[in-house]
Amino acid sequence: MALMNLVSTVNHTLDHEMARDERVVVFGEDVGVEGGVFRATVGLQKKYGPDRCFDTPLAEGAIVGMAVGMAINGLRPVAEIQFSGFMYPAYNQIVSHVARMRNRTRGRLTLPLVIRMPHGGGIKALEHHSESLESILGHIPGLKIVVPSTPYDAKGLLLSAIRDDDPVFFLEPSKIYRAFRQEVPEEDYTIPIGKAKIVREGEAVTVVTWGAYVHDVMKAAEQLAAEGIDAEVIDLRTIAPFDRAAIVESVKKTGRFVVVHEAMKTFGPGAELIALVNEKAFLYLEAPPTRLTGFDITIPLPRGEHHYFLDADRIAAGIRDVVNF
């Protein structure tokens, strides 16, 4: 066991899997010599050589398109998109090829590849560095999308992602890259994609969230607990395909549902989760299912971004309204 933060866990996990499986190759902008702008790939080129960890020219479409060809021809590419806001030039590759190669060829060609990228905001970064892409990716059939909230989960989920025979987007919440450290086992373990985790059991209300907000929601839940409101908190961990059963079971127990996410409200991932709750647990509901999300605005520049992102107080206030409905 070693104490690791989220970004050092990603580095440790890539190292772990590159040592175990020589088909794994890691590449992207600045990932080789520098080891990534967040240092997620530091040391890998030195250890595994420039064939297995390398810098690419700047073109996200080519990075993802190259990963498609590599995956078809026997490798397990792990490509890094430097910031989620730089993903858009690769969107044609993602929608038109990454997501559908298996289906288009009726299983003849498959794409065991991982696209890693920082996710979300709240770190006073530059413009275009705080995007939440769950809806933009989650609407496309054929993709898997994972968002870890802790170093321990990051290792288990990233190993599952690299070993998965389907393309997986691994979205790393940059706000918690270095926010805290946790014991991460050296040995091999996986966490299944598609399974949520109940991080706090409760009876009063179901609160679903993921990524960096798991920690803010937990703080809110502790505040509420002091007031006698016992919230159940679910870390969704996988956005696609998400754990429908975990949500429905919890709502049947609590009768109340809140989803908390960084992404904008309209057509955001919360809308999909609420649709599920309405379809599967309508008669159990004692209050309208509710979204606590970003506004439908462009994320403000750093001086104003705190208005966009939720803190524990705002989350607690939103949950309180649902419980007192």
Next chain:
Amino acid sequence: MLTKRFDPLKGEMLQIMDAEGRIVAPELKPDLSDERVLELYKVMLLTRAADTKALQLQRQGRMLTYAPNTGQEAAQVGSAAVLRETDWLVPAFRELGAWLVKGVSLEHIYLYWYGNEWGSHFPENVRMLPISIPIASQLNHALGLAMASKLKGEDDVTIGYVGDGGTSIGDFSEALNFAGVFSAPVVFFIQNNQYAISVKRAVQTKASTLAQKAVAAGIPGIQVDGNDLFAVYAAVEEAVNRARAGEGPTLIEAYTYRLGAHTTSDDPTKYREDDEVLVWQARDPIKRTKEYLIAQGLWSAEQDEAQVAEYEAYALEVFRKVEETGEPQLEDFFKYTYRDMPEHLKEQYQEYVQYLEGKVK
């Protein structure tokens, strides 16, 4: 080296056999046996017969939208003929002759255009990607396939196809650039058929050739007479040999012409003059290869007529089989989205099946 001898910036184009089937550059003629040339010619004939039948069937309402190849058979067949079985072929969507050479069955090809995904499920030994309708995006897959061969220490080569219109898209430049940087064993093959649907080649770029786009990527580029089977073969052979020897990528522009429509949904008389088409009909790759073979005493007009009739009958027979067996299975739409069908897809599938069963009652 051909790429040194024929400089696209100086407007030099490789031609070995002229429009009348005469060998004009015997010293450059690739080392192909008479049997092999005849074999390749027959694939060109089959390509055209399959096109002819597909168009007829489309007019009868039996085939759906189809992208014809007529006029481009030498570029297609000559380029793929260089590849060995373990090399990869990455198509755009108008390379029927190349696909046939690579070992894809006409049944698969018709099944695809008939509207069934199983048409892109090629046998294990056929190293070809499904066609790519999003223009030029496939060139980055060709790059990735080539990179994987290189990183695995295998000497397989990948050829990626694109049209003249595709050279305007970012993916084209990105793929060339990456391949140059990484010295990837890949050949980028442009079929410049002069039109992107209705938009003329001159509207795609101010550059006087498409081959010269290699210059900025720092890789060799060459323009060849795309209706000359030997020129196409020779340029691709050199490029494939270089790639296999670890010497990196090449860009080849095959200068050809689409004698038919873009697809069956298009009417080319709206954007080009008949006179222009007549000029290119005189440069028909099948006509000139046939004239070469006849002059060599390897083929006759009678044999040609009989072969065309045989291939057209064969194409019709293949299509009839596709009509009989080509309906898709409902479960397949859901089954191949992920390796294992997720719960929500199982639910959507089952609900639809229940609806259909209820409707039948």
